[in-house]
Amino acid sequence: MSFENYEFFIRVLVAGVLGAVVGLEREKRFKEAGLRTHFLVALGSAVMMIISKYGFDDILREEGIGLDPSRVAAQIVSGVGFLGAGMILVQRQSIYGLTTAAGIWATAGIGMSIGAGMYELGIFGTILILVGLELLNRMFKFAIPKAYQLTVECLSTETIKMVIDNLTLHQFTIKDYRVKMENVDHTTKYVIYLKLQSKKLLEDNQITQTLYKITGVTSIIFH
Numbered sequence: 477m478s479f480e481n482y483e484f485f486i487r488v489l490v491a492g493v494l495g496a497v498v499g500l501e502r503e504k505r506f507k508e509a510g511l512r513t514h515f516l517v518a519l520g521s522a523v524m525m526i527i528s529k530y531g532f533d534d535i536l537r538e539e540g541i542g543l544d545p546s547r548v549a550a551q552i553v554s555g556v557g558f559l560g561a562g563m564i565l566v567q568r569q570s571i572y573g574l575t576t577a578a579g580i581w582a583t584a585g586i587g588m589s590i591g592a593g594m595y596e597l598g599i600f601g602t603i604l605i606l607v608g609l610e611l612l613n614r615m616f617k618f619a620i621p622k623a624y625q626l627t628v629e630c631l632s633t634e635t636i637k638m639v640i641d642n643l644t645l646h647q648f649t650i651k652d653y654r655v656k657m658e659n660v661d662h663t664t665k666y667v668i669y670l671k672l673q674s675k676k677l678l679e680d681n682q683i684t685q686t687l688y689k690i691t692g693v694t695s696i697i698f699h
Contacts, residue, residue: 483593484526491522491590494602495583501609507576508563517559517580518587521552525591549588556584579605624648624672627697628687629665635692636666642690649673665694 495518496511503510528548560577582605589598628639652671684696
């Protein structure tokens, strides 16, 4: 076995480790794609990049044959984009999983750079991805509206209107909401699922105290 083959093994190993580091951050946040997914994406991208660069040397030695070594690499980008699309969920007017999908795509880039032997670029890219996932929200927290998701149970349609009006009065932006009607022990109950944003940083109990003052509200649950 040649030294070049050992070099390939090292590249694949480094790519897998860097992908796993990114995946660990997603795993801690209970996202759809975690450690194993990012590990496999980075590792697979590195393998395919190595094949793209070196896998056709024997054919290229033959006279009259010319190949574009970038074609396999180009397909990694579109293939991983398809995988990332599967991470995105659309529910009513809300979209979930965009960050995880982008992380998968970026992790493929890390694998490709390591597979191409560009270690410094791959490691630097991994560091920047982790900085983006972990620190950007904290650094710009003052400028990002606080998001809240809660479920409110009430006894009448009039109460639903009062809840929405009260939240609007307290400068909440209602991004999405839906109402479900349930019958419990011959009593009609209305369940409101709300997704809110506010520029004011409030504790959950402050919101709870505000809504419980409304007649007809029986339960408030934060998610």
